[in-house]
Amino acid sequence: MAFHQKLNLLMDQFHISNSKLSKELNVDASLVSRWRNGQRIPSTRSAHLPIIASYFLTQHGYSYQQEFIRKILDDHKLVVPHIDDPTELLSDWFINEKATNIVEATTKATQQAAATFIEKFKDMMNMPKSGSLPPQVSIPVISLGKTERNYYVFKENDGRRHAILYLLQTISDLPSPTDIYLISEEDMSWLSEDRSFQVQWGTYLRNIILQGHRIHIIHMVNRDSNELLQALSLWIPLHLMGSIQSYYYPKYTAPLVKHTWFIVKDVCMITSSSVTQQQAENICYLSHDLESIQAYQSMFIGRIQDCKPLVEVFRIDQHLLLLSKLAASTSNISPTTSLHYHINSLFLPDSVFLRYSKTLVSDQRKEYIDLIRKWRTRIFQSLSLAPYTDIFPSSALKELASYTYKHYDPTFFGLTPIEITDDEANEMLKNIQHVLKEYEMFNVYLINQTSKETEISVNITLKENTDSFFTTTVSPGIPFLGLYVHEGNILHSLSYYLDDIIVQIPSLRRNKQETMKEIEKIMK
Structure with missing residues (x-):
């Protein structure tokens, strides 16, 4: 069976439409x-295969449907006995030409389910009819005792925003740092529709982090791209401030009942639940009841057990670890897009790296230079095999020729800008010229730094369907260098974001010949 036959078989078996699968x-x-x-x-x-496999494995359908999936896994295990993980096993079944033909098993499972239904229906129709009423049962009077609790009700998005601001202010007023637990599976319109509230939300969160509070958040990465990008624009810069632990569900399921829990440990919480997010359901509850709060805290911690970390954060003392991660990433050949607010460090002369290495402790110097060489070698090897798009402000080129250029790139030089000499600046321009001429698939796109494109105020390097790195654009005065992400939906949304930026760049700014002319003009 070919891939499309297997996909059709599973979608028919689980009654999944094209639109439903595409949404999931x-x-x-x-x-x-x-x-x-x-x-x-x-x-x-393909990154799509494990996502498709995971989706079908998490469908809790009828017994015959679950038996159908088990049959596929059991039969295919005989073909690939070295694979144990169910997601990997089903992914391989989709594309493995040696996979067992299971049409016969499908037919039998369907016929058995139909036969079972008919027998149960017959039994129900043959039940004796009786006109007599059931015997009377005495129902005792039940007392509520002393379990009554007080809570506040907030209606619609305006009420929800009011409740959230109260919770954030409560955190800010606490005398000592505490833990905060956040999860929202519901629609995010309460945040997206009000720009002034977004500013308040972000300001409160930054202050809360600076006060030392610890945030634990479970992200719903199966949202649409616009919602994910909005979340990225808020949470990525906050992660670079530290004190945030982010998680996500590796199984991309859409729960029927969606929940929101914003919990301040042992202090207060906001909860809500909805199915369709209609007006009647758009209600949230604020409670200070300790027993209820602790129950939800326990449930949140329980849910984390099924999650994976969403981002990997690198502190200043993990500089070489970040660099090692980047060097390892370059071994994967795939289209790369880099958006940053400085000249790409790829074009720096060797002298800059050697000068910086001398500021490191002696046992780190050789490792640093070796990682730099490994990274650059792999990058240049890949430029003839996959596209590389380098996006940065046109003003960075002019700064390079201003005789006062300081290069800031946390990945290579920590949180301190490194001064570039006039000769080194000239050599950087020559290196850009050389790479543009030498490699057809390498392009430099120049943006206006004051335009809309700077919504995510971090440097981004994205390898398509592989991973992404984020670093700060200016020294934040805190000991965090960058983030690493490899979750599929985040990468997919980032691709949309960067594609949208590229589309908005005037064609003249995306023309290789025009870019080379501008560099020549600056060099003169």
Whole structure:
């Protein structure tokens, strides 16, 4: 069976439509359609395969449907006995031509389910009819005792925002740092529709982090791209301030009942639940009841057990670890897009790295230079195999020729800008010229730093379907260098974000020949 036949088989078995699957996987419905008619086949390394597999494995359907999935896994385990993980096993079944033909098993499972239903229906229809009423049962009077609790009700998005601001102010007024637990599976319109509230929300969170409070948050990464980007624009800069632990569910499920819990440990909490998020459901509750708060705290910690860390944060004392992670990432050949607010460190002369290495302790110097060489070698090897798009402000080129250029890149030089000499600045311009001429798939796009494109105020390097690195654009005065993310939906949303930036750049600023002319003009 081919991939499209297997996908059609599972979608028919679970009664999944194209639109439903595309929504759950956060892909376009037309892509699902092409998968089903055989026009598109995911590659063996496609990030979509484990997501599709995980989706079907988490469908809690009828017993015959669950038995159908188990049959696939059991049969395919005989083909690939070295694979134990169910997600990997089902992913391999989709693309493995040696996979067992299970059409016969499907037919039997369906016939058995139909036969079971018919027998149960017959039994129900043959039940004796009786006109007599059931015997009277005495019902005791139940006393509520002393379990009554007080809570506050807030209606619609305006009320929800009011409750959240109260909770944030309560945290700010606490005498000592505490733990905060956040999860929201519901619609995020309460945040997205009010720009002034977004500013208040972000300001409170920054102050809370600076006060030493610890935030634990479970992100819903199966949201649409716009909601994910809004979350990134808020949470990525906050992560670089530290004291945040982020998690996500590796199984991309959409719960029927969606919950929101904002909990301040042993102090207060906001809770809400909804199915359709209609007006009647748009209610949240604020409570100070300790027993209730502790019950929700326990449930939150229980949910974390099924989660994975969403981001990896690197402190200043993990400088070489971050650099090692970056060097390892470059071994994966895939299209790369880099958005930053300085000249790419790729073009720095060797003398800059050697000079900085002397500021390190002696046993780190050789490791630092070796990692730099490994990173640069792999980058230049990949430039002839995959596209590389480098995006930065046009003003950075002019700063380079101003005789006062200081290069800031936390990945390579920590949180302190490094001074560049006039000769080194000239060599950087020559290096950019050389790479633009030498590698057809390498492009430099120049943006206006004051335009809309600076919404996410961090440097981003994205390797398509692989991973992404984030670093600060200016020294924040705190000991954090950067973040590493490899979750599929985050990478997918970042691709949309960077594509949108590229589309807004005037064509003249995306023309390689014009960029080279501008560099030549600056050099003169």
